[in-house]
Amino acid sequence: MPTENAKLLIVDDTALVRALLSAILARSGYTVRSAEDGFSALAAIRRQVPDLILSDLYMPGMSGFELLSVVRRRFPAIPLIAMSSAFSGASVPPGVAADAFYEKGTAVSYLLDMLEALIHSERMPAIEHSSAPAPIWIPGNGHNPAGGPCVTIACPECLRTFPQSLNEDARSIHETDCVFCRALIHFAIVELADSALPLEKKQPAAGRP
Numbered sequence: 001m002p003t004e005n006a007k008l009l010i011v012d013d014t015a016l017v018r019a020l021l022s023a024i025l026a027r028s029g030y031t032v033r034s035a036e037d038g039f040s041a042l043a044a045i046r047r048q049v050p051d052l053i054l055s056d057l058y059m060p061g062m063s064g065f066e067l068l069s070v071v072r073r074r075f076p077a078i079p080l081i082a083m084s085s086a087f088s089g090a091s092v093p094p095g096v097a098a099d100a101f102y103e104k105g106t107a108v109s110y111l112l113d114m115l116e117a118l119i120h121s122e123r124m125p126a127i128e129h130s131s132a133p134a135p136i137w138i139p140g141n142g143h144n145p146a147g148g149p150c151v152t153i154a155c156p157e158c159l160r161t162f163p164q165s166l167n168e169d170a171r172s173i174h175e176t177d178c179v180f181c182r183a184l185i186h187f188a189i190v191e192l193a194d195s196a197l198p199l200e201k202k203q204p205a206a207g208r209p
Ligand SMILES: [Zn+2]
Pocket: 155, 156, 157, 158, 159, 160, 178, 179, 180, 181, 182, 183
């Protein structure tokens, strides 16, 4: 039975995917909003916290890897579904902060079942994390105006984003204070070099004229 107007947020950089999923899920009784990348998703979450988030992984701007890690830290009770065509199977790809994984292109009924199960489950807030919470994923591919390495940090407390220059090149964990709310943020630089990105999004969707 469709859920009592649970509020979903769909995050995908492909307008066609957003439109299709929005239509299908609205017809299934959900209240649906959508966002085109992690940045606009955070803005949407600041306006209204959804009951569940369904996010693509590879998106320009802020990826789903980052978005999900930030949301998990800030709202550990919100169920998260990652989706992609870059991974196959039903298990959540390693390192992705999500409760379930939907392989794009497989039957939408899988996704609907997943949504129902997650929305009706009593999620335990993540109490297992110890004193040091997992760091946020940040792709280390930006540059500041002076040409130095720079990353965009998403604050898991206030959900705002700001640029952060790096003075050392390391894959280690860094710390900074949020420029808006002063929260201490731990972050780790991960390599999401362009060459490593599967070009899943650049292929025209099947069935397009
Ligand atoms: Zn903040």
